Amino acid sequence: MFIARISKGLTIREIIFGVIVVPTITITFVMTFLGSSGLYLNDTANNIMTTAICDDLATSQFVMLENITSNPIVITILSVAALITIVLFFVTSSDSSSLVVNNLTSGGKLHSLKSQRVFWAVMEGFIDAAALLLGGTEALTSLKSITIITGLSFSIMIVTIIVSLILQFVKDEKKGLILN
Numbered sequence: 001m002f003i004a005r006i007s008k009g010l011t012i013r014e015i016i017f018g019v020i021v022v023p024t025i026t027i028t029f030v031m032t033f034l035g036s037s038g039l040y041l042n043d044t045a046n047n048i049m050t051t052a053i054c055d056d057l058a059t060s061q062f063v064m065l066e067n068i069t070s071n072p073i074v075i076t077i078l079s080v081a082a083l084i085t086i087v088l089f090f091v092t093s094s095d096s097s098s099l100v101v102n103n104l105t106s107g108g109k110l111h112s113l114k115s116q117r118v119f120w121a122v123m124e125g126f127i128d129a130a131a132l133l134l135g136g137t138e139a140l141t142s143l144k145s146i147t148i149i150t151g152l153s154f155s156i157m158i159v160t161i162i163v164s165l166i167l168q169f170v171k172d173e174k175k176g177l178i179l180n
Contacts, residue, residue: 005099005110038064094121 007015041064043048052063075089098121105120106112133141 034061034064037068041067094124098124 003015007019010018036047048066048067051061052060052095055168056179061082062079065082066075069075098117101120101124102112102117103109106116
């Protein structure tokens with residue numbers, strides 16, 4: 001729903017490029033860089049990454065960034081870039097999920113009250129904070145398990161949608177409805 005709203009007026013080619021191709025290439029590059037750097041650092045620095053991950057998974061990325069270079073300016077720039085990326089991820093995720101929940105609870109209205117959307121964003125934050133404070137790592141382990149279980153069925157649904165979309169494109173092209 002979020003992608004559909006922000007993609008109004010774009011062609012299917014532009015949406016696929018902007019939503020699938022560019023993010024996939026970017027994430028592949030970043031994860032390859034971070035993963036290979038972490039493995040290299042772990043091999044050359046006496047298992048420092050294994051220790052950092054076991055001690056505190058949330059800060060292990062910053063341990064890696066501190067040990068990649070000895071230049072404090074580069075470390076600061078990389079750490080700030082990582083923090084900005086993390087904040088943007090959470091803000092964007094919260095914004096899109098509060099938009100969807102708001103649309104569902106307002107009976108499908110596209111333009112409901114802003115205060116209602118803010119309410120849902122705040123409630124999502126409270127639920128996340130409560131899960132972290134009350135359940136700690138056990139709650140996160142349960143959430144991960146639930147995510148994996150629902151992700152499998154969601155993956156099957158997405159593959160079905162993609163196949164249906166491709167079949168519809170083929171039908172439309174045979175009828176001459178798709179313009180190049």
